[in-house]
Structures are given as C-alpha cells and as structure tokens.
Amino acid sequence: xxxxxxxxxxxxxxxxxxxxxxxxxxxxxxxxxxxxGGPGVPNRHGMAxxxxxxxxxxxxxxxxxxxxxxxxxxxxxKSLTLDQLISDCAELLDYLCKxxxxxxxxxxGASWGTELGTFVxxxxxxxxxxxxxxxQVVNGIENENVSYAFALEEAQKAGNAEDIAELERIxxxxxxxxxxxxxxxxxxxxxxxxYGGHSTKKxxxxxxxxxxxxxxxxxxxRSKIGTAKGYKVCLSQMWPTIVxxxxxKDCGPFQMPYYIFQGRLDRNTPSSLVQAFYDSIExxxxxxxxxxxxxxxxxxxxxxxxxxxxxxxxxxIKDF
Numbered sequence: 001x002x003x004x005x006x007x008x009x010x011x012x013x014x015x016x017x018x019x020x021x022x023x024x025x026x027x028x029x030x031x032x033x034x035x036x037g038g039p040g041v042p043n044r045h046g047m048a049x050x051x052x053x054x055x056x057x058x059x060x061x062x063x064x065x066x067x068x069x070x071x072x073x074x075x076x077x078k079s080l081t082l083d084q085l086i087s088d089c090a091e092l093l094d095y096l097c098k099x100x101x102x103x104x105x106x107x108x109g110a111s112w113g114t115e116l117g118t119f120v121x122x123x124x125x126x127x128x129x130x131x132x133x134x135x136q137v138v139n140g141i142e143n144e145n146v147s148y149a150f151a152l153e154e155a156q157k158a159g160n161a162e163d164i165a166e167l168e169r170i171x172x173x174x175x176x177x178x179x180x181x182x183x184x185x186x187x188x189x190x191x192x193x194x195y196g197g198h199s200t201k202k203x204x205x206x207x208x209x210x211x212x213x214x215x216x217x218x219x220x221x222r223s224k225i226g227t228a229k230g231y232k233v234c235l236s237q238m239w240p241t242i243v244x245x246x247x248x249k250d251c252g253p254f255q256m257p258y259y260i261f262q263g264r265l266d267r268n269t270p271s272s273l274v275q276a277f278y279d280s281i282e283x284x285x286x287x288x289x290x291x292x293x294x295x296x297x298x299x300x301x302x303x304x305x306x307x308x309x310x311x312x313x314x315x316x317i318k319d320f
Contacts, residue, residue, distance in 0.1 A: 002023075003023050003024060003025060003055060004024065004025050004026070005022060005023060005024030005025065005026075005027070005059055005100075006022070006023055006024075007020075007021070007022040007099075008020075008021045008022075010070065010071075011092075011095060013066070013088040013091045013092055013095075014066065014079070014084055014087055014088045014091065016066055016071065016074060016075055016079070016088075017071070017073075017074065018063065018064060018065070018066060018070070018071035018088065018092075019044070019063070019064040019069060019070025019071050019223060020061060020062065020063045020064075020092070021044055021047075021048070021061070021062045021218070022059060022060070022061050022096075022099075022100075023048075023052065023055050023059070023060050023061075024055050024058070024059030024060065024100075025055050025056055025059075026059075027100070027101065029055075029057060029058050029059050030057075030058055030059070030102075030106055030129065030314060030315070030317075030320050031058065031059045031060075031061060031096055031100050031102055031105050031106065031320070032054070032058045032059070032060050032061065032105070032106040032107075032108050032314065033061045033063065033089075033092065033093070033096065033105050033106070033107055033108070034047060034060065034061065034062050034063070034108050034109075034110070034113070035063070035065075035089070035107060035108065035109040035110065035113030035114075035116050035117045036062075036063070036064075036065065036110060036112075036113050037110045037111030037112045037113050037135065038065075038068065038111070038112045038231060038234055038235065039065065039067070039068075039080070039085070039112045039116075039234040039235060039238050039239075039242065040065075040067060040068040040230050040231035040232070040233065040234025040235050040238075041068070041112075041227075041231050042062075042064040042065065042068050042069035042070075042223075042227055043062065043110070044062035044063075044064055044069065044070075044218055044219065044223075045212060045213060045216035045218045045219050046212065046300075047060065047062040048062070048216070048217075048218040049212070049216070049218070050300065050303070051299075051307075053307065054307060054310075057311055057315060058106075058314070059100060061096060061105075063092060064223065064226070064227075065085060065088070065116075065234075066079065066080060066084065066085060066088055067079075067080045067230050067233055067234045067237075068226055068227055068230030068231055068233075068234050069219070069223045069226045069227045069230060070219070070220075070222065070223040070226055071226065071230075072223075072225070072226025072227070072229060072230040072233075073222065073226060075230075075233075077233055077237045078237075080233070080234055080237040080238050081238070081241070082116075082119070082238070082241060082242055085116055086116065086119050086120055086123060086124075089116060089120050089124075090120065090123070090124045090127060093105050093120075093124065093127040093128070094127070097127070102320055103129075103319070103320060104126070104127060104128055104129035104256075104319065104320045105127060105128065105129060105320070106128070106129045106130050106131070106132075106314050106317075106320070107120065107121065107128055107130070107131045107132070108131075108132050108133075108310070109131070109132070109133045109134075110133075110134055110135050110297070110299070111135035111137070111268070111269055111296065112137070112242070113133075114133035114134070114135060114136045114137050114269075115137045115140075115242060115245065117131055117133060118131070118133065118137075118247060118251065121254055121255075121256060121258065122251060122252065122254070125254070125255035125256060126255075128256050129256060129314075129317055129319055129320040130256050130257040130258075130259070130313065130314055130317045131254075131256060131257070131258045131259065132259045132260075132261055132310060132313065132314070133259070133260050133261070134260070134261040134262060134263070134297070134298050134299060134306075135262075135263070135266060135268060135269045135296045135297065136260045136262055136269060136274055136277070137245075137247070137269045138246075138247050138248065138269075138273040138274060138276070138277040139245065139246045139247065139248065139273060140176050140242065140243030140244060140245050140246075141173075141175060141176040141243055141244070141246075142246075142273060143176070143243070143269055143270060143273065144173040144176045144177075144178075144188075144243065145172070145173060146267070146270040146272060146273065147188065147192055147197065147267055147268060147269075147270055148167070148171050148172050148173055148178075148188055149172075150192060150195070150197055150267040150270070151163075151167055151188055151191045151192040151195060151197065151267075152164065152167045152168075152172075154195035154196075154197075155167060155191060155195070158195070163191050163194070166187055166191065167187070167188065167191060169187075170183075170184035170187050170188060171184065171188065173188075175243070176239075176243030176244070177239065177240060177243065181235075181236060181239055181240060182232055182235055182236045182239070185235065185239065189268070192267055192268065193268075196265065196267075196295065197265070197266070197267025197268055197295060197296075198266075198267070198268045198295055198296045198297075199295050199296060199297060199300075199301065200265060200293060200294060200295055200301050201300075201301060213227055213228075247277050247280075248276055248277050248280045251277075251280070251281070252282075253282035253283065254281065254282065254283035254284075254286075255283075255284070256283065256284065257283060257284055257285040257286065257313070257317055258281055258283040258285075258286050259285075259286065259287045259288075259289070259313050260274060260277075260278055260287070260288045260289070261289050261291060261298055261299075261306060261309065261310075262274050262288065262289070262290055262291065262298070263290075263291045263294030263295045263296060263297065263298045263301065264290050264291060264292045264293075264294065265293075265294060265295040266294070266295045266296045267295065267296075268295070268296040269296065271290075274288065275288070287313070289309055291305065291306070
C-alpha cells in the first residue's frame with residue numbers, strides 16, 4: 001500500500017467483475033468517483049500518474065467501466081447498454097458508501113462520462129453529493145453535426161484535399177452516426193484533433209494515448225489487453241443508442257449541485273452547445289466555468305485552475 005487508503009480490486013457490478021482503484025489519505029474526506037470517457041476509454045492509469053495531488057482533500061476512485069480495461073474480460077457485448085452502465089454505476093456508489101462510510105459520493109465526469117454522470121444524477125439523486133462535468137455533452141446528434149462541420153471547415157481552410165475527401169466519405173453524420181459507425185467516428189475524431197478541436201497540447205494518438213497505457217505501472221497486462229480490445233467493442237455496440245439524448249429538453253431539476261468546467265476551444269463535445277444547457281439547469285447550486293486555454297480536457301490542459309476550482313466547489317458541500 002502506497003497510501004493510507006489504497007484499494008485495488010475487482011468487484012461484481014451487474015453480474016460482471018469490474019476493476020476499481022481507490023486512493024486516499026483520510027477516512028473523513030469526501031469521495032470522488034471519476035467517470036471516464038469513450039465509452040470504452042478508461043483513465044485509471046492517468047489518474048494514478050497525474051492526479052494524486054488530489055488525495056490530501058479527497059478519496060478518489062477510478063473505475064474501468066463495463067467492457068473495457070480491467071472490466072473487459074467476460075463482458076457480453078449485448079450487456080453494453082446505457083441502462084446497464086447506469087445500473088453498474090449506482091451499484092458502485094452503494095459499494096463506495098458502504099466501504100468508505102459515506103452517505104453520498106461526488107461524481108467527476110469527462111466526455112461520455114458526463115452523459116453517464118448526468119443520467120445517474122437524474123435517476124439516483126440520493127446517491128450523489130455533487131457533480132462536475134468537463135467535455136460536457138448536451139445533445140448527441142447536434143454534437144456530431146457541429147464537430148463534423150468544424151473538422152470539414154478547418155480542412156478546407158488548410159486546403160487539405162485528403163482530409164476533405166475522408167470527411168466526405170464518412171459523412172456528414174446522419175442521426176449522429178458516421179459510415180461505417182466505428183471507423184467513421186475514428187476518422188472524424190482524428191481529423192478534428194489534427195486541427196486543435198480536442199486538445200491545445202501537441203501530440204498524436206500514439207504518443208498521447210497508446211504509449212501512456214503501454215508504459216503504465218497501474219495497469220496489468222490483462223487491463224492493457226482489455227483496453228486495446230474494449231474501446232472498439234464499447235463504441236461499436238453503444239454509439240448508435242447513446243447519441244439519442246438532448247439534455248436541454250430531457251433533464252428535470254437536479255437535487256445536487258451541478259457544475260460544468262468547460263474548455264472554450266472544445267470541438268469534440270462542442271462548447272457552443274453548453275450555454276443553452278447550463279441556462280436550462282435547475283439545481284440547488286450551479287456554475288459554468290470557462291477554461292479559455294483548454295479544449296476537451298481542461299483537467300489536463302489547465303490542471304492547477306481545474307483542481308483549485310474543484311476543491312472550492314466540492315469542499316463547500318457538506319452533505320456526504
């Protein structure tokens with residue numbers, strides 16, 4: 001054990017063994033569950049490497065969601081549904097409350113994790129003390145329309161005939177989907193990232209995603225294989241259904257504080273959609289904080305500001 005609280009194990013959620021890691025220093029600290037993006041793109045290794053400075057104030061929990069990472073093996077692809085992921089998360093919140101002696105858990109969602117987290121807030125408000133989302137999703141179909149238009153416009157400005165041809169081959173998206181679904185989505189994301197819509201930091205997919213997973217001491221071989229195989233399975237299985245949401249229309253009042261930390265330059269989950277959603281939110285407390293020098297990942301792009309504000313928001317909440 002490296003920390004006073006250091007629990008790394010697999011627990012059964014929804015009939016499937018799933019990997020979690022809990023780090024902390026003090027039992028009395030609030031507990032924050034990180035909901036990774038994708039679906040199918042776990043970040044347990046990233047939490048272990050970059051965010052241990054949070055554990056003086058929080059007990060933090062990383063979870064490989066069903067179908068990926070340490071939760072890939074034994075997963076029936078047919079079980080990869082939004083309802084099942086919401087149920088898994090609710091079970092995990094119960095486990096964390098019991099194990100760590102809490103009434104409620106805080107949620108920190110990224111990208112797809114903001115969709116999952118928002119639905120959990122709506123369906124299981126008694127389990128959630130507060131929510132922060134970054135790379136906040138709002139409307140699945142409009143998300144893809146705006147993101148695709150950005151990539152195409154930037155490719156046209158650059159005069160890049162190859163990128164233009166690839167984008168025209170896969171889209172524009174219909175009902176939030178490219179053709180073919182997984183390969184088309186990956187093509188659009190790759191080109192969108194190329195023109196700065198995903199991150200203000202330089203670096204390609206291999207150096208930014210593959211190398212950190214391969215070299216991580218947090219992930220065992222089983223988890224690395226599960227990540228390599230799982231992200232395609234999760235996206236292929238879930239994408240056609242998880243794009244059908246519109247939080248402006250569909251979300252009722254929230255019973256917990258609800259905060260959005262959004263990168264101004266985000267074109268992956270476009271920042272242009274966020275203000276209308278924020279304006280529609282009813283919650284005991286809410287805030288929309290813009291990160292002017294970030295795109296899709298302000299927790300990594302502006303970490304000092306992000307963590308300072310995270311502490312301010314979550315540590316002010318005492319009902320946990």
